[in-house]
Amino acid sequence: MSLNVMVVGAYGNFGSIISRRLARVDGIELVLAGRGAQIAQLAQELGTRFWQGDVLGTDFAKALSAFQVGLVIHTAGPFQGQDYAVARACIAAGAHYCDLSDAREFVAGITQLDESARSRGVAVLSGCSSVPTLSAAVIEAFLAKAGGGFCAHSLRYGITSSAKMPGLSTVQGVLSYAGRPVPQQRNGRLEQVPGWYGLEWVSITGMRGRRLVANVDVPDMAVFPERYGLRDVCFKAGPGLALGTFANHLLARAIRSGLISRPDGIASRLHRLGRRFEAFGNGKSAFYLELGGVKDEHPSRYRWELLATHDKGPQIPCCAAIALARKMATGFQPTPGARVCVGEIDLQEYLEAIGPSFITVTEWSR
Structure with missing residues (x-):
């Protein structure tokens, strides 16, 4: 059975990278989400389903249930000053959630949703990025x-x-x-x-x-x-x-x-x-x-x-979410609860999601 993945902010800088990558992954059925008309154009280009609407509105939770979403990837920043409305809607709909936030207060505060996430059996992972x-x-x-x-x-x-x-x-x-x-x-x-x-x-x-x-x-x-x-x-x-x-x-x-x-x-x-x-x-x-x-x-x-190289740097922050979606598409289920996204993706999984064509890794110890 395929994993239904919804990308929030799918036509944005990071959202479009993730959407284009996941559209080619076996076992994933993609749903693009956004407020603008661009969402329909991108969905047509990638051959995927889409939902056009406001993720902060009451219809978002209904859309998650209608599309039977198993994982939401929230890319619609900036996250500084955002609340947890998207994550709360995911919990209510029983969908796993991750975001690309690098806002310290937003990421650290995600634990306030831990009890409700556990009770619904879903994982809420914040800071799923570089x-x-x-x-x-x-x-x-x-x-x-x-x-x-x-x-x-x-x-x-x-x-x-x-x-x-x-x-x-x-x-x-x-x-x-x-x-x-x-x-x-x-x-x-x-x-x-x-x-x-x-x-x-x-x-x-x-x-x-x-x-x-x-x-x-x-x-x-x-x-x-x-x-x-x-x-x-x-x-x-x-x-x-x-x-x-x-x-x-x-x-x-x-x-x-x-x-x-x-x-x-x-x-x-x-x-x-x-x-x-x-x-x-x-x-x-x-x-x-x-x-x-x-x-x-x-x-x-x-x-x-x-x-x-080749201006591919913006792909790197996207690859934690890509790696998580690929992992879940093969049957992995993250532990329920709301937490910072550390220890969820190992280094090999992260690098495999990036791909070797435009990166070089150097390491030394002494």
Whole structure:
């Protein structure tokens, strides 16, 4: 029997990637969902069913039941400030749920739905994306390989995208905390640092030159210190062109100084400006992770890098949801309950969902 998968926000940046990938997977019957007329056009192109409507309205739960949806993939961000209406409707309809949120408060707060999800026998997984799903998979794959001889104490990691601009909702999300306090784990305690401050140059294997990254807010800070016993956790990110990271930093400074109160209007302008500079990029994106610790009483480090070419970086955040859907289509049933999506997809499953044609993985330890 096929698994009916509904993609919410199917014609968006991430939603369209997931929809196109899952439309070719055996054992999955796809249902596209969205408010605009584009949903019918995409459904016709992919040869799938669709539902056009507002997922925040009362008809959404009815649509889930009518299409007998087994899994909902929620891609319609930004998730900063969103409530859990979509997840609650899934629970009511008895459908499993995952989202691509990277909003820390949204992801960490999903546990408030745990009791109701358990009572309905469904899994509600938040943060099914690069962070924290991929980052957790990398850490756990290394710790399993290292055995009990490695004791981790610090984590420095991040994402540098290509110059190709993501969707406007993604830009609005990452700028929502510009100049605002975001937590990072330092010396065993969470400290507040300004978003898009902390400029730093990083080098990636296979990428000429260096990339500029800065402090951003991620769900991992609510999970990783306790899960892995880490005293220091630092995550940074930035667009492919240093000019973009610097523009975000200047916006953060303007907000902290009181010159700008809200970044909403600026986000659309920066998005339009960024699109004009896309041709100056090299099409490369990267995820990097460096774990520090002690092995057999000696200092030790482990580094893992994922390099994506040909502007394929936006596919990487989508592949946790793709991997979950593929896994469920073969009979896997996630444990009921509402939780952060860590430990649900292992590293091999994640990489298989990405595909090898445009990625290179580099790792070393010493």
